[in-house]
Amino acid sequence: MSFHSQLPDQEFLDSSRFLIAAKRLANDLAYGTMPSSFLGTGIDYVQSRPYQPGDPVRSIDWRVTARTGKPYVKEFESTKSLPCYLLVDTSASMTVSSLPRSKYGHAVLVATGLALASLDHVSPVGLLTVGSRDLRVRPSLSRDQVLTWAYELRKYRYDEKTSLSTKIKQLAPMLVSTSLVIVLSDLHDVDCVGAIRLLAQKHDVCVLQFHDTAELGVTKAGFLRAREAETGSTYFSKGKHVSQRQIDIEQSFKRSGIDFFVINTERPYEHDLIHFFSSRNILGRRMK
Incomplete structure (x- = not known):
């Protein structure tokens, strides 16, 4: 039996307020990760060479010219932004929440902000859902396309199973060039x-893990009985096992050089998230 729903206004903001919040986050992410207050041109300095007749005067390298006594000009080359793929977890566990706004609500808002910020960096952005539904959007620079899938993601189901590892394995051979892949999931x-680490061998990978305060609480418990949201099956475990898995995840990503950030939905995280992207220049990375 399937249960279809939509993120309610009191949890997720109404349409107009959602767009305002997403744009504000996008502006903070875009300009917070810029080296200056001006957008880059995508042109990088390569070398200086001797002046040749016909070279524009504005390209003269005055420092080298003054040092050598002979006219030199600067050479530049164009660099392309990495295409960005957002992998959004739409599985049932993302919608389970002890707070007014679920992990899924936060993930959709962050994904939309990241997409709009990527467009500000002139990076084409696409989407792939990693639950049971199959929503795939090829990377483009279309703002309307981003807003279309953002509103589509407001609809969700309570019975979606996770397919993160499977979807990553399907996506990998489709990436014909180096790409930036951002995973937004609770990693259940x-x-x-293993799939994320394998993908990171050829592509830039960033993982944003969403935690609910109730999940963090069970790490201090003794034995616990729980029910898996995706399958409905009941299982028994120890709180320390939950905590140990989180430690293993963090250490594994660190060894693989994967950018990793945990979002606890109980606490304000916007400032730390902006600093995380800025310090690593994640959205500003270019093709090599």
């Missing part, structure tokens, strides 16, 4: 860490 897929 037990096989996802």
Whole structure:
């Protein structure tokens, strides 16, 4: 039996307020990760060479010219932004929440902000959902396309199973060039860490893990009985096992050089998230 729903206004903001919040986050992410207050041109300095007749005067390298006594000009080359793929977890565990706004609500808002910020960096952005539904959007620079899938993501189901590791394995051979892949998930897929590490061998990968305060609380428990949201099956575990898996995830990503950030939905995280992207220049990375 399937249960379809939509993120309610009191949880997720109404349409107009959602767009305002997403744009504000996008502006903070875009300009917070810029080296200056001006957008880059995508042109990088390569070298200086001797002046040749016909070279424009504005390209003269005055420092080298003054040092050598002979006219030199600067050479530049164009660099392209990495295409960005957002992998948004739409599985049932993302919608379970002890707070007014679920992990899923936060993930959709962050994904929309990241997409709009990527467009400000002139980076084409696409989407792939990693639950049971199959929503795929090829990377483009279309702002309307981003807003279309953002509003589509407001609809969700309570019975979606996670498919993060499977979707990553399907996506990998489709990436014909180096890409930036941003995963937004609670990482409940037990096989996802290995799949993410394998993907990171050829592409830039960033993982944003969403935590609910109730999940953090069970790490201090003794034995616990729980029900898996995606399958409905009941299982028994120890709180320390939950805590140890989180430690293993963090260490595994660190060894693989994967950018990793945990979002606790109970606490304000926007400032730390902006600093995380800025310090690593994640959205500003270019093709090599």
